[in-house]
Amino acid sequence: MFLEKISLSNFKNYQEASYTFSSQVNCIVGENGSGKTNLLDAIYFLALSKSSIHHQDAHNINHDSEFMLIDGVFKKNNRTHQITCSIQRGQRKILMHEKKPYEKISDHIGQFPVVLIAPDDTELIKEGSDERRRFFDGVLSQMDNEYLNDYQQYNRILEQRNSLLKIFADRNFVDQDLLDTYSDPLVKLALRIYKQRRNFIDSFLPIFKKHYAIISEGREEVEIIYESEVGSGEFPQEFRLNRQTDVRAQRTTKGIHKDDYIFEIGTYPIKKFGSQGQQKSFVMALRLAQFEMIETLKEAKPMLLLDDIFDKLDDRRIHSLVESINNHTFGQVFITDARPERTQKILEEVKAEVKYFTITPEHKTVNS
Structure with a gap:
């Protein structure tokens, strides 16, 4: 199971953005405040129908907008699954599978499992x-x-x-x-x-x-x-x-x-x-x-989201993490880091396919 692609509209500091991911390792780099964590949170949101950061759904809408939308395609058991989540200010959240709303949003939870490791854990x-x-x-x-x-x-x-x-x-x-x-x-x-x-x-x-x-x-x-x-x-x-x-x-x-x-x-x-x-x-x-x-x-292996953890881990723990990736302990991995050169050096040892995404400040429209 993995997330093949995601599209964002008015989600936090993203007005419009689309990404196609590797099924193995995805490294998201950029300056602090550029939106790396927000992209991870969009993936988390699509998997669990909620943010890992904000408890109120409306707080994920871009400040200048009246709605937000996250659309993604998962691959699971050789099938594709389109998941769409939209929120209009003042209205209830709508979560859809193949463009059909879930009768109960709770039916979605656990279908596309995810594990997040973040600095404030x-x-x-x-x-x-x-x-x-x-x-x-x-x-x-x-x-x-x-x-x-x-x-x-x-x-x-x-x-x-x-x-x-x-x-x-x-x-x-x-x-x-x-x-x-x-x-x-x-x-x-x-x-x-x-x-x-x-x-x-x-x-x-x-x-x-x-x-x-x-x-x-x-x-x-x-x-x-x-x-x-x-x-x-x-x-x-x-x-x-x-x-x-x-x-x-x-x-x-x-x-x-x-x-x-x-x-x-x-x-x-x-x-x-x-x-x-x-x-x-x-x-x-x-x-x-x-x-x-x-x-x-x-x-099925959950998606693993690693948010800015290289600052928090010593060399021994980083080496252990790389070994786990090489041993196929994990499935699809997403890593964020504000220092691209450090990430590239660490991931040189990774034998899996690594795809890099650079998040630039111009993506940012408002502080979130």
């Missing part, structure tokens, strides 16, 4: 639980459409229940039966999602540890501990008894939206005790494990 370690849940939910969503549907439904009901709790707090009155119409399905979904996350992390952990051992040359032990109050065995009762706390807080204070994944190195939190190099190795192992698990389940 260490935020997974440094920031709060939201970032770690978002990572693992993203991996699971590409692997399992049932999980994605459960997760989306949970968030919809959670939002409705929170709105109801605010109304109850404002009126100083609680309709217990009405609250139950949201609480009961939320608990059922929480238990299902917990089981899916628990099973996933049990499968993910040995693969992650294998990749970390390779990257770090076995220097230290690492661990991921999945923490969830939903797995206590008494969660349905605890959730029900907590409703007065929820009314006072005007939000749902228990559930799988409070889960966390604790990252450890040598039995200590890597956030506090891990060096920069150890943290980078930890995140790289997370991404490589993500790649391997998706490849195994989908029986």
Whole structure:
């Protein structure tokens, strides 16, 4: 599976642009601010129907325009698939396969899997639980459409229940039966999602540890501990008894939206005790494990997007990456770099076909 070509209209700083890619290695070079990351984000958007950077779709529209469009052609199992995504300001996003809109956009997720490694990936370690849940939910969503549907439904009901709790707090009155119409399905979904996350992390952990051992040359032990109050065995009762706390807080204070994944190195939190190099190795192992698990389940190599990572990797890690490309560990690879001469020198060792794209400042129409 690979992305053969892409066309952009009014996507971020691109007014009109088209690119035809190599099925192997694509190197996108240019000055900082020229739009290299935006091109990677367009590929990510086409694969997952959302940006890796902006949570609001409208933020991806060129500031001087009323709409944006991304159109691309994937090749998968000897067939071509045209995917088109368009957004009009003030209207819902439209995603099409072969010019026919998807009934549910979630049906698209996982069809053309992608893994992104970016400079700010260490935020997974440094920031709060939201970032770690978002990572693992993203991996699971590409692997399992049932999980994605459960997760989306949970968030919809959670939002409705929170709105109801605010109304109850404002009126100083609680309709217990009405609250139950949201609480009961939320608990059922929480238990299902917990089981899916628990099973996933049990499968993910040995693969992650294998990749970390390779990257770090076995220097230290690492661990991921999945923490969830939903797995206590008494969660349905605890959730029900907590409703007065929820009314006072005007939000749902228990559930799988409070889960966390604790990252450890040598039995200590890597956030506090891990060096920069150890943290980078930890995140790289997370991404490589993500790649391997998706490849195994989908029986196809995900596209690998490497955004400006050469500044963040030492020579040993860069050499390991090049070896992986030469060993056909990856399928289609996209690499961005602001220093073309460095990229060319690194990729001289790559035996695969390498295609270069230079993004020039004149592509840029507005800051984004």
